[in-house]
Amino acid sequence: MTPGRHRPPSPHAPELRSAARHIARRRLLGFTAAAAALAFGTQLPSTGAASAAELDAARITVDPFTLGVASSDPWPESVLLWTRLAPAPYEPDGGLGQQRVVVDWEVADDEQFSRVVRRGTAEAHPETHHTLHVEVDGLTPGRVYHYRFRAGTWISPAGRTRTAPATSSAVSGLSFAAVSCQAYHDGYFTAHRHLAGDDVDVVFHLGDYLYEYPVDSAGGARAYTDRVLPAHFNRETVTLEDYRLRYALYRSDPDLRAVHAAHPFVITWDDHETENNYAAGTDENGSPPGEFLLRRAAAYRAHWENQPLRASQLPVGPDALLYRRLHWGSLAQFDVLDTRQYRSDQAYGDRLQAPGPESDDPARTMTGAAQERWLLDGWQTSDARWNVMPQQVCFSQRKLDLGAGARMSMDAWDGYRASRGRVLDGARAAGIENLMVLTGDVHVGYAFDIKHDFDDPSSRTLGTEIVATSVASGRNGAARPANWATYLAANPHMRFYNGQRGYVRIDLTQEAARADFRTVSAVTTPGAPVTTAASFVTEAGNPGLKPG
Template sequence: MRPTGRHRPLPERRFPDHDPVLRSAARHFAGRRRFLTLGAAAAALAFAVPAPAAGAATARALDAARITENPFTLGVASGDPLPGSVVLWTRLAPDPYEPGGGLAGQSVTVGWEVARDERFAAVVRRGTATAVPEYNHTLHLDVDGLQPGRVYYYRFKAGPWISETGRTRTAPAPGAAVTGLSLAAVSCQAYHDGYYTAYRHLAGEDVDVVFHLGDYLYEYAVDAAGGARKYTDRVLPEAFNRETVTLEEYRLRYALYKSDPDLRAAHAAHPFVVAWDDHETENDYAGGIDENGGPPEEFLLRRAAAYRAYWEHQPLRAAQLPAGPDMRMYRRLHWGDLAQFDVLDTRQYRSDQAHGDGRQVPGPESDDPSRTMTGAAQERWLLDGWQASRALWNVMPQQVCFSQRKLDLNERALMSMDAWDGYRASRRRVLDGAKAAGVDNLVVLTGDVHVGHAFDIKDDFDDPGSRNLGAEFVVTSIASGRNGAERPSTWQTYLTANPHMRLYDGRRGYVRVGLDREAARADFRTVSAVTTPGAPLSTAASFVTEAGNPGLVPV
C-alpha cells in the first residue's frame, strides 16, 4: 500500500561486496548501468545463488553439542500441505539480531521428528539435515510418506537443544469427499505499528490452514523502542533503524519479526500458505520497477536480496527457491473435492501502476487491454486451472482489492491504481474466465488495505442489479495502521459509493472462513487495540454465501 505517494526519497542503495548473493552481479553491473536491459540483469543475477551441496561442503562443520545458547529462537513453522507431505521449517539463530545469527560461516547437523502424538510416542518419520550459512541456517524439509488428512506433530533437535513442538496437518487425499474445511486469512504485520495480539488468538483457533496474503515484512526502519510498541525493557539494535536494501538487512528484519512470541505461536499451531505483496521487497513496486522509477538493474539487485530472504524464512519448498530476482510463487493446492486454492502473485509480473499510481480516476491508460496484474503466463495458468477444477469451492488467495472500490461519491470516482481497479481489463479477463469455466462458487481472499471488507463480486460493478459471481473477503491487518477504528472517517462514503460492499471495519485482526457442502461462512475477528498487548478478541461481523447461489447474507 502506497500511502504517501510514489516519489518519497529513498536512502542510498547499499550493495556491499560481502553480500554472498549479490557480489557477482554487483561487479557485473559496475560501469554498465546505462546499457543494461532487464533481461541482462536477470541473467546476471540468476547464477548468484550457491547450491546447498556446495554450501555444505565449504562451510566449517560445528558440533551442535558446542552450541551454548538456544538456537531455536525464531520458532518452527509448517506450510503448503499436500495429501502425503508438508514442509517443515526452522532456522538456527542463537543470536538472532546478529548477522549469521551467531553461527556465521558454520554448518550444523539438525535432527527432526514427525509423530502422530504431541508426546512423540508414535514417531512416523525422523532424520537429519544440515543447516548451512548460505541459506542463513534455515531448513526446509519436504517430509513425505505421511497419511492424508491427518494432524501431525514435529520438532527439531541440535545438540542438547530441542525446539518447541509444532502442529501441522496434511491435505485430504486427491478427490476425497470432504465435508468441511476451516481456514484463516491474515496480512500486513508492520512490527513497528503494534503487537501481534491477533496471532496469539489465532493460535488458539481450530483451523486447518492459515493463508498469509502479504506484507509479512515491512522494509521501513524500526527504532530502538520498537516503534508503537514503546519497549521499556529492551533496546533494539541500531541495525534495524534503517530501510532494508541488502540481503543481510532483510535477513535481520525477518529475525526481528519472527522473534515475536505471538507470531511464533501461530506458526507452531497451524500450517501456513504464504504469498507476498510489496513490502517484503519495497512499497508498491511493480514487476521490475521500483517505487521511484530508479534504475531497474539496481532494483533487481534489491529484489533478488528480498526474494532470497523471503524464501529462507518461510515454509516453502525447493520449487520456490529464487533464481536471482525471479521466484515462482503462484501455485495450486487442493482440499479433497471441497476446495481448490489458486494462490496468486499480483506483484512480480504486473504492469506499472497507471496515471502515476495512487488514487486516480481510471482512464485510457489504466484501461489499456494490454495491461496485466498477473502476467500472461499466470493468467493462463489460473484460467486453465479453473477449467480443470472439480472442486465445489474455487478459492483465490491474492493480495490487493479485487472488487471495485470507489473512494468518493463523484460520478467519475477516484480508485486505487495499485489495486485491480487500476487493471480493469485484467480483472475482466479473470471474471470472464471464471464464467467460461463454470466456476459457480468463487471466493477471493485479499489483504493489503488494513481494513476488513466483504464484497459481492459483481459481473458489472456499476450495476447493483448485476449478477453476483462470487464473494471477496478482505482481511484487515495484524498490526499495520496501529489500532484502527470500527468506523473510519470514510466509512459512510465507501458504503454509499459501493453498494456491493457489505462490510467496512477498520480494526485489526483476521478472517476465519468455514467451507462446507452448503455454504461458506466468514467471521471477521478483531482486537480492540495493538499498541498495548493482550487485547481481547471479538467477532465484528459474519456473512454466509450459499453454494450455487453467490451473494453475501449477514448472520
C-alpha cells in the same frame, strides 16, 4: 493440499548480467560481491559438497531455536517443515558464523512424540542463513502431525501441522484463516496470539509479512521500555543482510512464533517484503532497473530462507515462482496468486484517480500472461465445490468518493480493469459457480459481492471477496473509519467495512461458506481481547453475502 509445480524462465537475465558486471565496482545499494552472489545463487548447498566446515552441535551453548518453527503447504502425503538456527538472532550471522550444523528432525502422531512416524537429519548452512526447509513425504492424508528439531542438546519448540485429504476424497468441511499486513513498528501481533488458539486447519498469509521501513530502538508504536533494539534495524531494508535481519526481528515476536507453531501456513507476498508499491522490475522511486532487481533478488532470497517454502519456490536471482495450486479433497481448490512480480507498472503514476484510457489499456496485466493462463486453465479442469483465489490487492471495484469521476486505487485491480475482466470471463467460461477471492493489503476488513457490472447493483453476482484486515499495520484503527458511510454509499456491493486489526476465519462446507471477521480493540498495547465484528454466509450455487 495437492500441488501444481513448474518453473518460470527469468525474464530479467540480460539486465541482471549487465548489473552484476558492475556490482564489485560500484557496490550498488551497499552490496558486496559476496552478498550479491548469495542473493543471486540458485543452488542449495548439498551434503556431498558442503562449502563450510561442520560445527559440532554439542558445542552450541545457547538455545539456537530462538525464532521458532513453522510448516506450510499441506499436501495429502507431504508437509514442509522450517526452522532457523540463530542463538544470536539480532546478529548478522545469527551467532553461528560460517559453519554448518547437522540437525535432527522428527514427525509424530502424538504430542508426546511416543509414536514417531518419520525422522531424519538435515544440514543448516551459512549460505542459506542456517535455515532448514525439510520436505517430509510418505505421510497419511488428512492427519494431524507434530514435529520438532534437535541440535546437540537443544530441542526446538514443537509444532503442529497436518496433511490435506486425498485429492479425490469427499470432504465435509474445512476451516481456514486469512491474515495480512503485520508492520512490527505499528503494534503487537495480538491477532496472531488469538489465531494460534483458534481451531483452523490452515492459515493463508496474503502478504506484507514484514515492512522495509526503519524500526527505531523502542520498536515504534510498541514503545518498549524493557529493551532496546539494535541500531541496524533503524534503516530501510535494501541489502540481503538488511532483509535477513528484519525477518529475525519479526520472527522473534512470541505471538508470531505461536501461530506458526499452531497451524500450517500458505505464504504469498505483496509489496513490502521488497519495497512499497513496486511493480515487476520498477520500484516506487524510479531507480535504474538493474539496481532495483539487485534489491529484489536480495529480498526474494531472504524471503525464501525465512519462510516455510519448498525448494520449488527457491528464487533464481530476482525471479521466484510463488503462485501455486493446492487442493483440499474435492471441497476446495486454492489458486494462490502473485500480483507483484509480473504486473504492469501502475497507471497515472500510481495516483488515486478515476480509471481512464491509460489504466484501461487491454494490454495491462496484474498477473502476467503466463500466470493468467495458468489460473484460467486450472479453473477449466477444476471439479472442486469451492474455487478460492488467495491474492493481495482489492479485486472488486472500490470507489473512494461519491459521484461521477470517483477516485480509485491504481495499485489495485481497479487500475487493471481489463485484466480483472479477463479473469472473470475465464471463471464464467469454466463454469465456476462458487468463487471466493481472499485479499489483504488495505489494513481494513471488507466483504464484497463480486458483480458482473460493478456500476449496476442489479447485475449478476459472480462470487464473493473477503478482505482480511491487517494484523498490526495502521495501528489500532476504528470499527467505523471516517470514510465508512462514504465507502458503503459509493459501493453498493460492499457488504461490510471495519477498520480494526484482526483476522478472518472462514468455514467451508458443501452447502455454504461462513466468514467471521475477528477483531481486536488495540495493538499498541499487548493482550487486547478478540471479538467477532460480523459474520457473513454465502450459499453454494447462490453467490452473494448474507449476514450470518
